[in-house]
Amino acid sequence: MTEKTVFTQKLGKIYGIYTGVFMAFVIALGIAEQMGLQAKYIGWTFMGVTIAVYAAIGIMSRTAKISEYYVAGRQVPAFFNGMATGSDWMSAASFIGMAGTIYAFGYDGLAYVMGWTGGYVLLAVFLAPYLRKFGQYTIPDFLGARYGGNTARTLGIIAAIIASFTYLIAQVTGVGIITSRFLGIPFNVGVFVGLGGILVCSMLGGMRAVTWTQVAQYIILIIAYLVPVTVMSYKTTGVPIPQLMYGQVLQKIDVKEKELITSPAEQAVRDLWKKRAEDFDAKIKALPASLDEEKKALDAKLAALLTDAPAKDKEAIQKSIKDLPKTPEEAKEKWTDAKKAAAGNAKTPKPYLQPFARMDMLNMLALTFCLMVGTAGLPHILMRFYTVPSVKAARSSVAWSLFFIFLLYFTAPAYAAFAMNEVLTNIIGQSIATLPPWVASWTKVGLVSIKDMNGDGILQLAELTIKPDAIVLATPEIAGLPYVIAGLVAAGGLAAALSTADGLLLTISNALSHDLYYKMVNPKASILRRLTISRTLLVISAAVAAYVGTYKLAIIVELVAWAFSLAAASFFPALVMGIWSKRANKTGAVAGMIVGLGITLFYMIGSRFYGLDWFGIKTVSSGIFGIPIGFITIWIVSRLTAEPSHEMQEFVENVRYPKGALKAEEAHE
């Protein structure tokens, strides 16, 4: 038996035991809950234990070797790199948001499911094996080596930092939401607590520690995702295979929806919403006078109250007065939002299964394309393929990565369908006073809202709003499961956010310490100095991300989608052409990256803020223009300028053939 298989088997054993112990731990907590352990302590135990495990792995994997710090010594077997890539890839958005997006968008939401998986096909055939053959440390490394000089490398550094940093802030925000909700600590404190968890993993052991922690995090997140929906499937259909059984549920949803859409009570509620939207519209048009009138009316109401009126009534009116917008500008903003929300509720709902009801076909396909190419262009994913022992392993590792991601993604539509079925059959049409307790607890945190428009005391579909982020987190309660499952789901969400944050932080600090400092500023720096700088930058980037995260900027979610288009339009064309075209040269690549990035940014900002509109494409799919234009620019400019040197063409040849790839053991400096 070779040393390699012994290593793989040992890993299998360790993670096998780990999985068993984790499940035993969940069951033990479940028993403790039955015996009276309070929900609060369950939350604390879950968070404390999982973060302690990640930290322990981080400390055990500490290293002072460059190749271990940057690429885990290139010793990660394909299977385990697949798991690590899976959790590196699946972020808070995949774990918490994906099923909710499908719930809200129906068929059109599947753009995310296809986009975030189909990108791996592009990664497999265009990039992963060749990057492994090239065998350096970062993605800007490849751009620097292939196109020569510092310009391409510098553009790579800038693009890597922009894409990774926006994405990182979103993860930090996710960590803050989960810790604050399940630990009951303030959001800002939660952000920094989570940050500590991220740093102990990545600081001491770099890529090596991050890899083994990510494998551990994958195991937790996939268990946490599958358990609640499996139980829900068993409860609803009698078969615990949600991915297969939700076909029946889709049929039920379809029937129920048709009933609801035509019901007179629903129509009445929609008319009331329409009226309300018109009222807001009138009020907005009559500003600023309407704001004064509103205030006067409330004051009059307060004055008219009898002295012996219940304190409750008085307080309610006082609160309405306090909540009134302070300025006409603020009133305009608030009322426009309210008008939009009301108008949205007034619309006849489109059937869940109807394609292109919420996004037209062109936009759905464009979004799918941008997400796919972006997936194949994000540096924190690409660099994972430097860590495997061979080109062969890189190829099979992409397959394993997608397989592990697939397990979650092909369950997400089932999650959405079961949640939708539960809402339509058990919540709608019930008396509002006797709704299950989860409705109230999620209303409190603002993710669910109910308004009895027609005052009949019965909940109509048009009277209920559920935010997409509530679907996965609330499912354990929707299905009436013990609190320990909710704790498990929270631990899974935390694992998803932390693992992605780890990978992103490494990408950022490596771009700065390796590409900028070592390769461009001080090539003579000692190993100790390089590692010290990298670790320092890690702490600084994490602190900056956490600080920005505490502002809870609403634009973050949007920025994440932008990061995909930006990565897609900057990295992907230059990387692919660098491998697939010997003729592509430095001038072409630099021009292509600048033009691709420029056009994408131009359309993003233009369409988001200045009403720019090309073929009706939405801002989120801005990359659809930048990607092809980037490719064409590289091709044309390269043709017009001098051919790359003979050595460079040999370099391309060399990347294409697996023979002679750097082996794991050789990777030391």
Place this chain on the structure above:
Amino acid sequence: MIDRAKLVAYWRENQKLTTITLIIWFLVSYGAAMMVNSLNNITILGFPLGYYMGAQGSLIVFVLLIANYARKMNQIDKKYGLAEEE
């Protein structure tokens, strides 16, 4: 030294496999999405086929495509004597 003709032939085979992989990739995702309304007329286990392709079908094909690509490429490496030294 490996001769040039062999390298060229190796790269051709790679390009061919890549092209076939991408055609299938395109058909199951974009192709199926463009024909979703006609596919939805077929229902299997309660799933309208068009919806199913977007939700699960295309994903299954992606996984198989990459696994097949990895296996085939490793064979092609061996065939041309370009596989890595063990």
